[in-house]
Structures are given as C-alpha cells and as structure tokens.
Amino acid sequence: MDGDAALQRQLISAQAGNRAAFEAVVRGTEARVRGWVVMHTAPGTDADEISQRTYIEAFKHLADYDQAASVMGWLLAIARYQAMTEATRRRRQADYHSRFAPDLIERELRRRAELPAEEPAEVVVRLRRCLDRLGDGGRQFLRWRYEDDLPLVEMATRTGRSVAAMKKQLFLLRQKLQSCIGLGTTANGEP
Amino acid sequence: MNERAADAPWNDYLDGELPEEHHDALRAALTDEATLRRAIDQYQLHRLLGLVHADDDARFVSATMTRLPGNGQRFSDEVMAQIARVSPPRRAWLHRVGWAAAALLLIAIGSGTWLASRPPPEPVAILLMAEHATWVGTQPSEGQRLRPGRYTLTAGRALIHCDGGAQLALTALSAPLTIELLDSNSAALHSGVLVTRLSDGAHGFTLRTPIGNVVDRGTEFLVDAGSDATEVHVLTGAVAISTSITTTITPPPLVAGQALRFRPVSGATQVTAESIPLTTRDFDSLVPERIARAAASGLDVYEGFAYHPQQRKLDGGSGWDGPWGRGPLTHHAGPFALQANSLPSVGGTSGRALTLSGEHERVVKRLLATPIAMNRDGAHYLSFIYHAHQLPNNDTEDLLRVILSAGAEQDKRLSVGIFHNRLALASAGAPTAFSRELETGSLRVVVKVVTSATGEDRLFALVQSATRPLSPSEPTEWTLTGRPFSEDAALREMHIAWASGSAAVIDEVRLGSSWKAVAGGSTP
Numbered sequence: 108m109d110g111d112a113a114l115q116r117q118l119i120s121a122q123a124g125n126r127a128a129f130e131a132v133v134r135g136t137e138a139r140v141r142g143w144v145v146m147h148t149a150p151g152t153d154a155d156e157i158s159q160r161t162y163i164e165a166f167k168h169l170a171d172y173d174q175a176a177s178v179m180g181w182l183l184a185i186a187r188y189q190a191m192t193e194a195t196r197r198r199r200q201a202d203y204h205s206r207f208a209p210d211l212i213e214r215e216l217r218r219r220a221e222l223p224a225e226e227p228a229e230v231v232v233r234l235r236r237c238l239d240r241l242g243d244g245g246r247q248f249l250r251w252r253y254e255d256d257l258p259l260v261e262m263a264t265r266t267g268r269s270v271a272a273m274k275k276q277l278f279l280l281r282q283k284l285q286s287c288i289g290l291g292t293t294a295n296g297e298p
Numbered sequence: 299m300n301e302r303a304a305d306a307p308w309n310d311y312l313d314g315e316l317p318e319e320h321h322d323a324l325r326a327a328l329t330d331e332a333t334l335r336r337a338i339d340q341y342q343l344h345r346l347l348g349l350v351h352a353d354d355d356a357r358f359v360s361a362t363m364t365r366l367p368g369n370g371q372r373f374s375d376e377v378m379a380q381i382a383r384v385s386p387p388r389r390a391w392l393h394r395v396g397w398a399a400a401a402l403l404l405i406a407i408g409s410g411t412w413l414a415s416r417p418p419p420e421p422v423a424i425l426l427m428a429e430h431a432t433w434v435g436t437q438p439s440e441g442q443r444l445r446p447g448r449y450t451l452t453a454g455r456a457l458i459h460c461d462g463g464a465q466l467a468l469t470a471l472s473a474p475l476t477i478e479l480l481d482s483n484s485a486a487l488h489s490g491v492l493v494t495r496l497s498d499g500a501h502g503f504t505l506r507t508p509i510g511n512v513v514d515r516g517t518e519f520l521v522d523a524g525s526d527a528t529e530v531h532v533l534t535g536a537v538a539i540s541t542s543i544t545t546t547i548t549p550p551p552l553v554a555g556q557a558l559r560f561r562p563v564s565g566a567t568q569v570t571a572e573s574i575p576l577t578t579r580d581f582d583s584l585v586p587e588r589i590a591r592a593a594a595s596g597l598d599v600y601e602g603f604a605y606h607p608q609q610r611k612l613d614g615g616s617g618w619d620g621p622w623g624r625g626p627l628t629h630h631a632g633p634f635a636l637q638a639n640s641l642p643s644v645g646g647t648s649g650r651a652l653t654l655s656g657e658h659e660r661v662v663k664r665l666l667a668t669p670i671a672m673n674r675d676g677a678h679y680l681s682f683i684y685h686a687h688q689l690p691n692n693d694t695e696d697l698l699r700v701i702l703s704a705g706a707e708q709d710k711r712l713s714v715g716i717f718h719n720r721l722a723l724a725s726a727g728a729p730t731a732f733s734r735e736l737e738t739g740s741l742r743v744v745v746k747v748v749t750s751a752t753g754e755d756r757l758f759a760l761v762q763s764a765t766r767p768l769s770p771s772e773p774t775e776w777t778l779t780g781r782p783f784s785e786d787a788a789l790r791e792m793h794i795a796w797a798s799g800s801a802a803v804i805d806e807v808r809l810g811s812s813w814k815a816v817a818g819g820s821t822p
Contacts (some may be wrong), residue, residue: 129366134359141358145345154345159362166366213330215338229612234346252313253351254611255621278309285343 115177142231147220161186212255301332364484389675423460430454450476465504467493493520509560518575531577532558575730599809651805654796661795669790681816684801685740704787723780731780740764754782773814
C-alpha cells in the first residue's frame with residue numbers, strides 16, 4: 108500500500124474521531140516533519156516545539172484536510188507556517204539583533220523553505236545510510252559531538268590529540284557526509 | 299571571494315567554538331551569496347546530524363499526543379452518546395445507524411484485534427504506597443510497577459511515583475478518582491482530587507484535565523476534577539494551563555497562592571474561569587503521615603534499562619545526572635559498547651536489561667542527581683537484579699560489584715559484590731562481610747546503608763532469588779551485616795564493574811530512602 112495512501116486513511120479516520128489514528132499519523136510522519144523543520148529554522152530555534160505545534164494545529168483543523176490531498180504536503184504546509192510565525196516572533200524579541208547574523212541566515216532559510224524540495228525523509232534515510240558506512244572511529248566521533256555533546260577540548264583529551272585536530276576531523280566527516288547524501292545547492296541556489 | 303574561506307570559522311560557530319571577536323569577520327564573509335549558501339548547506343547537515351543522533355522518535359510522539367487539545371475520553375464519550383440517541387430499528391439495523399457509528403464500530407473492532415496482538419506497554423510508574431485503597435478491576439500492590447492505562451480508586455488513598463519524577467497523591471475520600479497514566483511524565487485526571495509534587499531534578503510533568511493541560515514549572519499543585527467544574531490550585535512554584543476550549547478569561551501561568559475554577563457552559567465548547575480562594579489542602583495534609591513520609595523519603599533513583607537495543611545514549615530512568623558512561627576506575631582508554639539487552643527480563647519489568655560483557659573498560663558509571671550524604675543521620679536502600687550468563691575463567695576478581703562512590707577519591711566508597719559465589723560488602727575498598735554460598739539463577743540484592751552524623755555507619759544486605767517477591771515490609775534479619783565504619787563523604791556516583799571473561803545482565807536498579815521504594819514488586 109502506498110505510504111501516503113495509508114496516511115490518508117489514518118487521517119480520514121482521525122477526522123471521524125479516532126485519536127489513535129491521529130497518533131499513527133504522527134508516528135508515520137514525525138521523522139519527515141522534524142527533518143524539514145530542523146533544516147529550515149535558524150540556530151537557537153526549538154525545532155521540536157515547532158514540530159509539535161504543527162501537529163497540534165493539524166489536529167485542531169482536521170476538518171480542513173482535503174481528503175484527496177497529500178498528507179505530507181498538508182503537514183509541511185502547516186510546518187512552514189509555524190516556522191514563519193516563530194521567525195516573526197523571534198524578530199520581535201529585544202535581543203534579536205544581538206544574535207549572530209540572524210538576518211542573513213533566516214533570509215536564506217526562508218528562501219529554501221519556499222523552494223520545492225525533495226522529501227525530507229529521503230535526506231534523513233540517506234544520512235543514516237551514509238553514517239553506517241563511516242568507520243567506527245568516525246561514528247564514535249560524531250556520537251561524542253551530537254549525542255554526548257562533548258566540548259572539543261574533552262574530545263581532544265580522550266584521543267590524546269589537539270583541539271585543532273578535532274576541528275579538522277569534524278570538518279572532514281561533515282564534508283564526507285555532505286557529499287555522500289548529496290545535500291547542497293547549485294550555483295543558482297537551487298537544491 | 300573564495301567561498302571556502304569561511305568554512306573554518308563557520309564550523310567553529312556551529313560547534314560553539316568561535317570567539318566573539320571573530321563574529322564580525324565571519325558575518326562579513328557571509329554577505330557573499332555563494333559563501334552563505336555553502337554555509338547554510340553545512341548548517342542543514344549539522345542540524346540533521348543532531349536530529350539523527352537524538353534517536354527520540356517515541357518520546358516525540360508521546361509528548362505530542364499529550365499536548366493535543368481536549369479530553370480524548372470525553373470526546374469519544376460524546377460521540378458514543380450521539381450514537382446512543384439513535385433508536386435501533388427492528389431489522390437491518392446497520393442501514394439505520396449512521397455511517398459514523400458503523401465506522402467507529404469497525405475501527406473499534408480493528409483496534410481491539412490489533413491491540414490484542416501487541417505486547418503490553420512498558421511500565422511508567424510505581425505504586426509506592428496505598429492505604430485502605432480499593433481499585434476498580436485489578437488491585438495493584440505496594441511497590442508494583444504500573445503500566446500506562448486507567449486506574450480508578452474508589453476508596454482510600456495512594457501515592458504513585460512516576461518515572462519522570464512526579465509524585466501523585468491520590469485520594470478517594472469524598473469521591474472516586476480516575477487517573478490515566480500516559481507515559482513517564484504525563485497523566486490524565488478524569489475525575490477526583492489529586493496533588494502533584496515534583497521530586498528534585500524532575501520537570502515538565504503534564505497533567506491532562508477535562509479543561510486542558512496543566513504543565514508544571516517546578517511546583518506542587520492540586521487539581522479537583524468534579525462533575526460540574528475543574529479547579530486548579532497552585533501550592534508552590536507555577537503551572538501553565540493550555541486549553542483549546544474557549545474560556546471567558548485566558549488562563550495565565552498560575553503561581554503559588556493562585557487558584558482557578560473552570561465550569562463548562564454550552565456543552566463542552568466553552569468554559570467560564572474564575573479566581574477562587576486557595577485550598578487549605580496540600581500534599582502532606584491530603585495523605586496520611588506515613589504516606590507523606592514515604593513521599594518525602596521515597597524512591598530517589600530508578601533505572602529499568604528500557605532502552606531500544608540500538609539506542610546509544612542511555613539516559614533514561616529517574617534521579618540521575620547524565621547518561622551511563624565509562625567509569626574512571628580502570629583508567630583504560632579506548633571505545634566500549636554499552637547496549638541495552640533484549641533478552642527476556644530476569645525478573646525486571648521492562649523486558650530489557652543491561653548487558654555486562656566485554657574486555658575493555660569493565661566499569662560503567664552514572665552520576666546521581668542527589669548525592670548520598672554520609673555525614674547525616676539517615677537510611678538509604680539500594681536494590682538491583684543480577685543474572686550471570688557466563689562465569690570468568692579466573693576467580694580472582696569480583697564477578698560483579700556495584701559501587702557507590704564519592705568520585706575522584708577512590709577510597710571513599712561503599713560496595714556490594716559477588717565474589718567466589720558469595721555476597722560481599724565493602725567500605726573504603728576493604729571487605730567487611732561475606733555471606734554463605736548464593737543460590738544459582740537470577741538474584742535480587744537489597745543493600746541498606748545506615749548513615750550517622752556522629753556515630754558509626756552500617757551496611758546490611760539481603761539476597762534472594764529474583765523470581766520470589768520480596769517481603770512487603772523490611773526484614774528483621776538480613777543476609778549479611780557489615781562491620782561498622784565511618785565515612786563522611788557525599789557519594790555521588792554509581793559504578794558497576796564486572797570480571798574479565800564474564801557475561802551477565804543487571805536490571806531494576808533502585809535507590810531510595812525506604813524499603814518500599816526499592817523493594818518493588820513485579821508487574822502483572
């Protein structure tokens with residue numbers, strides 16, 4: 108059964124009052140929604156908060172879902188609106204301009220959010236595959252950085268190498284992964 | 299401009315390593331379009347790496363469902379009430395009942411079949427204490443782990459400790475109480491009165507009520523869900539109330555001393571909200587003294603190892619400060635694997651246990667959120683379940699040792715271990731007592747540490763088969779009594795060490811200030 112068709116049935120069931128069906132929709136789409144949100148929101152944004160608000164709004168407006176429409180398309184449209192709302196809220200905060208280059212970063216992220224991008228799930232799936240292809244050392248390095256949130260000086264201590272070596276290692280790993288998953292924009296700024 | 303020129307400072311920025319004096323130069327570089335796009339490409343990968351390594355899909359789904367507006371049961375009750383108002387015909391009733399009802403019936407049957415084939419959800423709380431308590435259906439016993447689901451108390455009082463750290467004092471003295479445990483950090487109160495208090499280190503507990511969600515902000519609060527109104531009283535700290543129902547006033551965050559009463563009007567679509575005097579009831583007055591004492595000195599630390607087999611960061615349970623990691627005792631560098639084991643439970647409740655194997659770094663450790671103060675009068679209880687799968691070739695090392703340590707000072711520690719098939723207690727690294735030979739199979743070990751501000755400290759240990767339930771009350775005789783010793787340090791780390799060439803599992807690690815808190819029963 109086509110994935111989106113299954114989600115459509117669940118969403119229609121949720122429209123009829125089946126809360127468990129809505130949970131199934133959340134479970135079946137959260138990786139993609141969260142993937143899109145983390146890629147298109149500025150540093151310091153709580154991506155999970157925006158993702159959860161997306162589902163809350165979807166739940167509140169279940170009656171508005173067109174049963175012929177793509178579920179992911181509908182959810183991502185809500186997510187896009189939530190991200191824009193959050194960006195507007197952040198711009199109104201007194202300390203907005205004290206953050207690093209907020210206008211430049213948000214402008215480019217906003218531009219990318221409007222482009223017809225590929226399914227976020229595909230990028231996440233490719234990234235997981237590319238991570239599996241890394242050696243144990245590379246994966247351990249990334250776990251230290253992204254799971255354990257170790258500072259570079261701690262990583263340097265554990266490996267007996269310098270902080271500069273840690274920076275280079277991280278940079279090379281990211282370059283390798285970026286090339287592997289094919290994430291990037293063309294010279295024209297297209298995905 | 300060379301678009302790669304900003305790579306190094308931009309990656310430093312992503313890793314939080316860019317000095318502030320370099321910000322202006324980096325910002326200037328990002329005004330170049332090609333440089334900016336390259337930087338954002340790297341930023342997007344960086345964010346995806348964070349998401350992939352978080353590995354918290356189940357938590358996200360659970361948290362999202364908890365935040366959805368409305369009371370699910372009331373919603374379905376209202377739908378079912380609509381169906382009940384339709385008179386069934388004498389024949390061919392399916393043609394007369396609305397499509398919605400038929401669809402709901404089919405969904406209910408399908409869901410029931412599907413649910414019947416699913417394994418039961420994992421426990422999310424413990425029934426710490428119950429007094430003259432009568433429940434609808436299965437009667438849970440004190441110390442029993444509780445799975446997500448509805449629990450209706452028709453008489454008496456009870457105290458539930460949620461794995462996320464919230465304690466719920468329930469009372470059915472004036473009316474039955476129905477509570478639904480949702481996950482380790484949220485519950486739904488359908489009717490009755492309860493008071494919530496958060497233990498140290500806990501935060502973000504959400505209580506769903508008929509009018510919306512009450513989210514704690516480090517607090518003690520009372521909710522009275524009556525048949526015609528719902529009241530929220532904040533006793534300490536603050537709560538945030540979120541509701542999708544239209545209210546006459548927008549519920550602000552409530553702080554200590556404030557209380558609101560919500561009454562539904564116009565069916566379930568609108569409620570009025572009014573400020574009311576604060577209740578005179580609080581956590582301690584709502585429960586008997588012995589329950590209040592248990593709540594104040596109950597389960598402090600819990601680890602059920604309910605992790606996904608591929609989960610890398612083991613930071614579950616409650617009462618900890620950080621995830622499991624390697625210990626410093628061996629000072630052995632190099633990677634090690636820490637995996638949740640999917641073997642059947644050895645008497646624990648989650649179906650998972652921690653595998654102890656491997657030759658490198660045969661120590662794992664975790665920090666306690668609240669250290670054990672050895673320089674104060676008190677009693678602390680530690681319990682765990684242990685099962686050896688493979689014995690080592692040599693008998694010179696402890697098969698297993700669970701250590702409570704002050705940290706860097708290695709002589710400031712207490713431990714219980716299994717050595718030569720006997721239980722051994724040790725303080726300051728020196729053994730103080732050995733037991734008789736142990737039973738084979740899975741074992742449950744309970745250690746009691748009696749601390750004294752002025753006198754000597756004592757260690758006691760009990761060991762028995764994990765398949766037998768522990769006595770509901772503290773034993774008068776212990777398997778092992780250690781020699782008196784004196785220690786004033788604060789024990790803030792738990793280490794688990796095992797012998798070279800051995801393999802075992804450990805499960806249901808509990809640390810608390812009462813026998814009841816650590817001597818938990820099995821889950822039905």
